[in-house]
Amino acid sequence: MNLRLDLLGERVSMKHGAGGRAMRQLIGEVFTDGFPKAPAGAVGLDAMDDGAALPLGDGRFLVVTTDSHVVLPAFFPGGDIGRLAVSGTVNDLAMMGATEPLGLTCAVVVEEGYPRADLDRIHASMVAACVEAGTTVVTGDTKVMGKGQLDGVALNTTGVAIATRVVRDCGLRAGDRLIVTGTIGDHGCAVMAARHKLDLAGDLRSDVAPINGLIRAALAAGGDGLVTLKDPTRGGLSSALHEMAHKSGVGVLLDETAVPVNAAVRAASELLGIDPLVIANEGKALIGVRPAAAEAVLAALRAHPQGRDAAIVGTCTAERRGQVVLDTGFGRRLLVEIEGEPLPRIC
Amino acid sequence: MCLGVPGRVVSVEGLVATVDFWGVRRAVRLELVDEPVQAGDYVLNHVGFAIRRIPEEDIQGTLDLYESLLRGDGDLMAADVRAELEANPEQSPDA
Amino acid sequence: MPEGADSRQLKFRDPARARDLGRALTAAAEAMGRTVSLMHVCGSHEQAIARYGLRASFPRSLDVIMGPGCPVCITDTPEVDEGVALARQGVTIATYGDMVKVPGTVLSLGDAQAEGAKVEVVYSVTQAVELARATREPVVFFATGFETTAVATAAALLGGVPDNFSVLSAHKYIPPVMEIVAEMPGSKVEGFLAAGHAATITGWGVFEAFVERHKLPVVVAGFEPLDILAALVKLVELVRDRKPEVVNMFPRCVTREGNRNAQEQLFKVFRPAGGRWRGIAHVPNGNLRLRDEWAHVDARRRFDIDLRPLWKFAPPALVQDCICGDIMAGIANPKQCKLFGKECVPDTPVGACMVSSEGTCKIWHLYGGVPDLSSSDAPQGEVRP
Numbered sequence: 070m071n072l073r074l075d076l077l078g079e080r081v082s083m084k085h086g087a088g089g090r091a092m093r094q095l096i097g098e099v100f101t102d103g104f105p106k107a108p109a110g111a112v113g114l115d116a117m118d119d120g121a122a123l124p125l126g127d128g129r130f131l132v133v134t135t136d137s138h139v140v141l142p143a144f145f146p147g148g149d150i151g152r153l154a155v156s157g158t159v160n161d162l163a164m165m166g167a168t169e170p171l172g173l174t175c176a177v178v179v180e181e182g183y184p185r186a187d188l189d190r191i192h193a194s195m196v197a198a199c200v201e202a203g204t205t206v207v208t209g210d211t212k213v214m215g216k217g218q219l220d221g222v223a224l225n226t227t228g229v230a231i232a233t234r235v236v237r238d239c240g241l242r243a244g245d246r247l248i249v250t251g252t253i254g255d256h257g258c259a260v261m262a263a264r265h266k267l268d269l270a271g272d273l274r275s276d277v278a279p280i281n282g283l284i285r286a287a288l289a290a291g292g293d294g295l296v297t298l299k300d301p302t303r304g305g306l307s308s309a310l311h312e313m314a315h316k317s318g319v320g321v322l323l324d325e326t327a328v329p330v331n332a333a334v335r336a337a338s339e340l341l342g343i344d345p346l347v348i349a350n351e352g353k354a355l356i357g358v359r360p361a362a363a364e365a366v367l368a369a370l371r372a373h374p375q376g377r378d379a380a381i382v383g384t385c386t387a388e389r390r391g392q393v394v395l396d397t398g399f400g401r402r403l404l405v406e407i408e409g410e411p412l413p414r415i416c
Numbered sequence: 417m418c419l420g421v422p423g424r425v426v427s428v429e430g431l432v433a434t435v436d437f438w439g440v441r442r443a444v445r446l447e448l449v450d451e452p453v454q455a456g457d458y459v460l461n462h463v464g465f466a467i468r469r470i471p472e473e474d475i476q477g478t479l480d481l482y483e484s485l486l487r488g489d490g491d492l493m494a495a496d497v498r499a500e501l502e503a504n505p506e507q508s509p510d511a
Numbered sequence: 512m513p514e515g516a517d518s519r520q521l522k523f524r525d526p527a528r529a530r531d532l533g534r535a536l537t538a539a540a541e542a543m544g545r546t547v548s549l550m551h552v553c554g555s556h557e558q559a560i561a562r563y564g565l566r567a568s569f570p571r572s573l574d575v576i577m578g579p580g581c582p583v584c585i586t587d588t589p590e591v592d593e594g595v596a597l598a599r600q601g602v603t604i605a606t607y608g609d610m611v612k613v614p615g616t617v618l619s620l621g622d623a624q625a626e627g628a629k630v631e632v633v634y635s636v637t638q639a640v641e642l643a644r645a646t647r648e649p650v651v652f653f654a655t656g657f658e659t660t661a662v663a664t665a666a667a668l669l670g671g672v673p674d675n676f677s678v679l680s681a682h683k684y685i686p687p688v689m690e691i692v693a694e695m696p697g698s699k700v701e702g703f704l705a706a707g708h709a710a711t712i713t714g715w716g717v718f719e720a721f722v723e724r725h726k727l728p729v730v731v732a733g734f735e736p737l738d739i740l741a742a743l744v745k746l747v748e749l750v751r752d753r754k755p756e757v758v759n760m761f762p763r764c765v766t767r768e769g770n771r772n773a774q775e776q777l778f779k780v781f782r783p784a785g786g787r788w789r790g791i792a793h794v795p796n797g798n799l800r801l802r803d804e805w806a807h808v809d810a811r812r813r814f815d816i817d818l819r820p821l822w823k824f825a826p827p828a829l830v831q832d833c834i835c836g837d838i839m840a841g842i843a844n845p846k847q848c849k850l851f852g853k854e855c856v857p858d859t860p861v862g863a864c865m866v867s868s869e870g871t872c873k874i875w876h877l878y879g880g881v882p883d884l885s886s887s888d889a890p891q892g893e894v895r896p
Binding site: 418419420445447448449450460462463464465467468470471474475477478479481482485486 | 522523528531532535553555582607634635636637638656657659660662663666669670706707708709711712733734737738741744745760761762763764770771772773776
C-alpha cells in the first residue's frame with residue numbers, strides 16, 4: 070500500500086463532514102468567503118441556513134437548496150440512498166418554509182462496475198419519494214468514475230420552490246418553545262447497525278421521508294407564531310439545538326424526559342453507548358414557536374400521520390446564550406455537540 | 417470503563433443466547449458466564465459476552481440495600497440528625 | 512407498562528429515589544464539616560454521572576474526582592502507533608469504536624483509515640474473528656479495554672480462531688493502578704469508588720489487600736443513577752467513621768470471589784506486564800500481554816511492526832509536560848498545565864484527560880471551566896416556562 074503521511078492540520082478529515090462544530094468551521098473558513106454578495110433581501114451563503122432564499126421582487130422568494138448524498142451501506146432498513154436524496158432536499162426546502170417544491174435536479178456519480186440492478190432500485194425509490202412529496206425530478210446528470218475512485222454511488226439533488234414567507238433557523242427569543250415532530254435517532258441507529266453489522270434484531274428502521282406535508286400543516290396552524298425550522302440530521306437533535314441557540318442568541322433548556330425515543334433505538338443506544346440526542350434523523354424537524362402558538366402547532370403535528378409522536382421538548386432562555394442545558398430528570402448538565410460520527414463504544 | 421447492559425435471555429442454543437434488551441435482541445456468547453443460563457434469566461452483557469447471570473433475588477436485594485440506606489438501618493439517619501443539629505445549634509430544644 | 516424486569520431495571524433510575532439519596536448524600540457530606548475528596552476509577556462512572564447530570568446534585572463539600580478509569584484514553588501513544596503502523600502496512604485492523612479517534616504519535620486509527628488503510632469498527636471480538644474467517648488477508652484485532660473486556664478476547668482465542676487472525680493487546684488491568692494513585696504524593700483522595708463491571712470479573716475480594724495497605728475505604732458501585740448515589744453515600748459514611756473497608760454496593764453483579772470461570776480464561780491467555788499508561792505513569796502489572804503459548808496469535812510477534820516511519824514525524828515529546836496524572840489525583844487543575852488549550856486541545860489531545868469525552872480537560876476546554884449547573888440553573892426538576 071502506498072500511503073502518504075501528511076501532517077493533519079491542513080487536511081480534511083471525516084469529522085469535517087459530520088455536521089458538528091468542525092464542519093461549520095471548515096465551511097466558514099473555506100467556502101463562505103470571497104463570493105460576490107447575494108442580492109439585497111436574500112438569505113445567502115453567509116447565513117449558513119438549510120438553503121437560500123432569493124427575492125423575486127413581488128414579495129415572494131425563490132428558495133433553492135442542494136445536497137449531496139453518500140451513505141454506507143446504500144441500502145438500509147427503512148430506506149436507501151435514493152429515498153434519502155429526494156427527502157433530504159425536499160426537507161431542506163421545507164425547513165425554509167417552502168413546502169411545495171417545484172422540481173428537483175438529480176446528479177448521479179457512479180463507480181465503474183456498479184450493479185445496474187442497484188441503480189434500478191435507487192431510481193424506483195426516488196420515484197416513490199417524489200410521489201410522496203408531490204414533486205418530481207426535472208433534469209439530471211450522470212457521470213461514471215473509474216473503479217476505486219468512488220465508493221459505489223453518490224447522488225446530488227437540488228430543489229427549488231416558491232415561498233411567500235421564509236422561515237429561518239434563527240429568530241428565537243427567551244420563552245419560545247421547541248417542538249420535535251417525532252421519535253429521534255431512528256435513521257442513524259438503523260444505518261449504524263447495518264454499517265457495523267451489529268446484528269441487532271428489532272424495529273430499527275430509518276425514518277427517512279419527505280416531511281413537507283407535515284411542515285405545511287404546522288405552518289398553517291402556527292402562522293407567524295412558528296419562528297424557526299431545522300431538520301436534525303447529522304449531529305442529531307443536539308447539533309440542531311446548538312445551531313439554533315447560537316444563531317438566535319438564546320439558551321435552550323431541554324427536557325430529556327419529554328424527548329420521544331423509540332424503544333428499539335433506546336435499547337440499541339444503551340448497548341452501543343451512544344446518546345440518541347447525537348444520532349442523525351432524516352424525517353424529523355425541530356420547530357421553534359412562540360409560547361402562544363405551541364399548543365396549536367403541536368395539535369396540528371399530532372393530527373398528521375408523520376407527527377403522531379410530536380412533543381414539546383424545550384424552552385428558550387435568556388441565560389447561557391448559545392448553550393443547551395439538559396434536564397435529565399436527575400439533574401442538569403450542559404449538552405455537548407458530537408465531534409465526528411458516533412461509533413459503538415465499549416466504555 | 418466498561419459498558420455493561422442487562423438483558424433477559426429469550427433462548428439458548430449451545431454457547432449462544434438470544435437476549436432481549438427491551439427493544440432489540442442480540443446474540444450473546446456464554447463462554448464466560450459462571451453459572452448455567454436458561455431462558456428467562458437475566459444476564460449482564462459486555463461486548464457481546466454474558467459476564468454474569470443476575471439472580472432475580474439479587475435485583476431486589478440491591479434495591480433493599482438502598483432502601484436501608486435511606487431508612488438509616490446503617491448509621492445514616494444518625495448522620496442526618498447530627499448534620500441538622502450541627503447546622504442549627506441554636507435550634508436545640510434547650511434554646 | 513407491565514410489571515417485570517423492565518420496570519425493575521427502571522427502579523434503579525427512579526428520579527424520586529435519586530433525590531432521596533441525593534439528600535442523604537448532602538447530609539452525610541455536610542456533616543463532615545470539611546471537603547471530602549473521593550475518586551472513581553471508572554470511565555463508565557463518569558459517563559453515568561455526566562449523562563444523568565448527577566454532578567449537579569453533589570454537595571459542594573464533596574469532590575468526586577475522575578481517576579484513570581478509561582482504558583481507551585490511557586492507551587499509550589506507542590500502542591496506538593503499533594495499530595496505525597500495522598494498518599499502514601496493509602493489515603486489516605478491527606477494533607472497538609472508542610479507539611478510532613485516540614491519537615498516536617502522529618496519526619489515529621481514524622486518520623490511517625482516511626488515508627486508505629482498512630480499519631473496521633466492531634462491537635465484539637466475535638465480529639473480528641468472523642471478519643478473518645471471511646477473508647484470507649491478515650486481520651489484527653486491536654484489543655483494548657480492562658479485564659472486563661480482556662476476558663472476551665480470551666474466550667474468543669480459547670474458542671479457536673482462523674490462522675489469519677491475531678491480537679494486538681493493549682488490554683489493561685485495573686487493580687495495580689489504584690496503588691499508583693493511592694501513593695501519588697499530595698493526593699487528597701480519601702476513598703475509592705470501584706468499577707462494578709470490572710469487579711464482576713475480579714470479585715470485590717481483590718480490593719481487600721489494597722484497603723489493608725492504604726487504609727482507604729473502597730466501595731464497589733454499579734452504573735445506574737441510584738447505584739452511584741447509594742455508593743457515594745456509603746463511601747462518605749466509611750470516611751466519616753474512619754472505616755477502611757471494602758463494601759460491595761453492587762451485589763446483583765459482584766461477589767467476593769468474582770467470576771472464576773472468566774478469571775481462569777483470562778489468565779490462561781494473558782499475563783500481567785508492566786507498562787506506561789498515557790498521562791499517568793509506568794504501572795507495574797498494569798498491562799495484559801499474551802502468554803508465550805499464544806505467540807502464534809500475537810501480532811507483536813507475528814508481524815514486523817515498523818514504527819520508524821511514524822516516529823520520523825514525531826512532534827516534540829509534549830507528553831513529558833502533560834500533568835494528567837496530577838489532575839486525576841485531584842492535586843492540579845487543567846489551567847495549571849502549560850499545554851492546556853495550546854498544544855493540547857480536543858482535536859489534537861496530548862493527555863488522557865483531553866482524549867476522553869468526559870475527561871476533565873475536555874470538559875474545561877469546552878465550557879471554560881467546570882459546568883456548574885447547581886446554583887445558576889436551579890431549581891431542579893421542573894422546566895421553567
